Amino acid sequence: MKPAADLDPLFRPLLPKYLAARESECATLHLALQQHDFEQITDIGHRLAGSGSSYGFPAISAHGRALEVAGRARDGDTAGAVIGELEALVRAALAHL
Amino acid sequence: MLAVDDDPSICDLAEACLTADDLTVKVAKDGRACLDSLARFLPDCVLLDLNLPDTTGLALLASINERHPRLPVIMLTADIAVDTVVAAMQAGAWDYLPKPLDCTKLKATVRNAVTQHRLAMRVSQLEREAQGGYGGIVAASESMKTLFRQMDRVSASDVTVLLHGESGTGKELVARALHQASGRSRGPFVEINCAAIPESLAASELFGHERGAFTGADQRRIGRLEQANGGTLLLDEIAELDLSLQAKLLRALQERRFQRVGGNHDVTPDFRLIAATHRQLEDEVAGGRFREDLFFRIAVFELELPALRERDDDALLLAEHFLPDGLRLAAEARQVFLTYPWPGNVRELQNAIEHASVVATSGTVRAADLPRRIRSHPSVQPDAHASVAAEGEAAGTETAAAHDLDPTTLRTLEELERAAIRAAIARTDGNLSEACRMLGIGRTTLYRKLERYGIERPGAGDAA
Known part of the structure; x- marks a missing residue:
């Protein structure tokens, strides 16, 4: 997955740091899901929704919003599926750097 | 500018974007860190996320507006629902930016906010200058204009200020002016002269006491720290405070809470502290009379008030003002x-x-x-110069210096100045404060001249 073509050139050097942080955040999300910590899932989802598109990854924002909704609904199945997809997205983005 | 967001990745973007525009970006991760930061320095603009872990962006906006009404706050929000934006603007936001962050829009909005803030600060500075001074302080000298510029930098923030100046230089007036120019001007200005309170009553005076705390305490008394809640507390002549009280004061300032004498529950007043002294606190620390940790706590921003003899023609200006x-x-x-x-x-x-x-x-x-x-x-005698030289000769111990000051011999001003400094040091047995007073210059100026003329500082060799 490549970042949006219109991403500001000033933001491009920040991508490795951003994606690496998201990768470790996926591990945090898996753990939160195991512990049924839906508050943390909601918070992380909210932050991803705000930051993904800013870094040229609208798909990360969309998954963030989905996580936020699933977290609020305490819907573990949906949250688990979204976390899996998010992890794959982040890895794909990292592979394109 | 100050970026307030609990998501470091958003702060990183703001920093990358605005640093490229020659702006310095500081970061706060929550409401508490934001207010702490604003207490130490005043940015030209705040970029504030609507969702924070310890408070809401709107509540924090209200606190910022209350303390710094001229500081532009740009709200950052992922939620661009009309009611959210309207609520932010009604609460006093300068503008709002939606997420995802657009670097071009961010730069333009922040640049406008910064320009407006700098203009507002400049206008207020010019208004003060047009009024002939700062908070009613009558002055036209360069040394006072320098002081006013330093006051401008510190007045709008909550930073703790240490005022240093000789007796009669107007430390209380400067403290009041700082209070009036601050976001706390609607709150109380409470002053306590630490030299004027008996040692036995000092704790009660500062921290207050509960009924029955000691003989004669027939009712609860609210101390000065608590009286200053929402405003400014001036601790005048702080060097005169007893060492045990210095420890209590330090604890109260660090923890932002204390108990009244005889009390068993914490009170948490919110005040801006200004301390003042005519002593050199570093010397007091070196002499073991003032706690070093308290010194560092209060000397966050130091203001040196010039003596009147260092204020050009201000003496005449003041004389005409008081006449x-x-x-x-x-x-x-x-x-x-x-x-x-x-x-x-x-x-x-x-x-x-x-x-x-x-x-x-x-x-x-x-x-x-x-x-x-x-x-x-x-x-003020018509032939003051000659009389000083004659006085020097009469002193006997400073013959060489007095010879240098002989008015019948033409010498350069530098030579005369060097000779005058040597004479003053000799006459005061190396007491630099006295020598300064005699020469009509400040301590810093004297140090500079000692170095310039290669005159050894009295006692400097002892330290080795």
Whole structure:
């Protein structure tokens, strides 16, 4: 997955740091899901929704919003599926750097 | 500018974008860190996320507006629902930016906010200058203009200030001016002179006491720290505070809470602290009379108030300011105001004007109407220079220096200055404070001149 073509050139050097942080955040999300910590899932989802598109990854924002909704609904199945997809997205983005 | 967001990745973007625009970006991760940061420095703009872990962006916006009404706050929100934006603007936001962050929009919005804030600060500075001073302080000298510029930098923030200056230089006036120019001006200004309170009552005076705390405590008393809640507390002559009270004060300042004497629950007043002293606190620390940790706690931003003798022609300006209507100064009296060194500073000058106003028999104040101490001072005698040299010769111990000051020998001003400094140091047995007073210059100036003329600082060799 490549970042949006219109991403500001000033933001491009920040991508490795951003994606690496998201990768470790996926591990945090898996753990939160195991512990049924839906508050943390909601918070992380909210932050991803705000930051993904800013870094040229609208798909990360969309998954963030989905996580936020699933977290609020305490819907573990949906949250688990979204976390899996998010992890794959982040890895794909990292592979394109 | 200050970026407030609990998501470091958003702060990183703001920093990358705005640093490229020559702006310095500081970051706060929550509401508490934001307020702590604003207490230490005042940015030109705040970029504030609507969702924070310890408070809401709107509540924090209200706190910022209350303390810094002219500081533009740009709200950052992922939720661009109309009611959210309207609520932010109604709460006093300067503008709002939606996420995802657009670098071009961010730069433009922040640049406009910064420009507006700098203009507002400049206008307020010019207004103060047009009014002839800062908070009613009468001054036109360069040294006071420098002080005003430093006050501008610190007045709008909540930073703790340490005022240093000789007695009578107007430390209380400066503290009041800082309070008036701050976001706390609607709150109380509470002053306590630490030198004027008996040691036994000092704790109760500062921290208050509960009923029955000690014999005679027949009712609860609210201490000065608590009285200053929402405003500014001036601890004047803080160096005179007893060491045990210094420890209590330090704890209260660090923890932002304390208990009244005899009390068992915490009180948490919110005040801005200004401390003042005529002593060199570093010397007091070195002498074990002042706690070093308290010194660092209060000396966050130091302001040096110039002595009146270092304020060019301000003495005359002040004399005319204090002179009652209907009186004017004769030419020779004006000369006295300009040449006398005013060791008691503005307070001494004000008293001299009061004295002269009573003594003057016509509508003109003459030199003879001034207190004897002033009109008979060597500095205001017609041949002051010659008399200083003669006095030096009479002292015997400073023959060489006095010879250098011989008015019949033409010498360069530098030579005369070097000789005058050597004479003053010799005459005061190396007491630099006294030497400064005698020479009519400040301590910093004296140090600079000692270095320039290669004169060894008295006692400097002892430290090795």
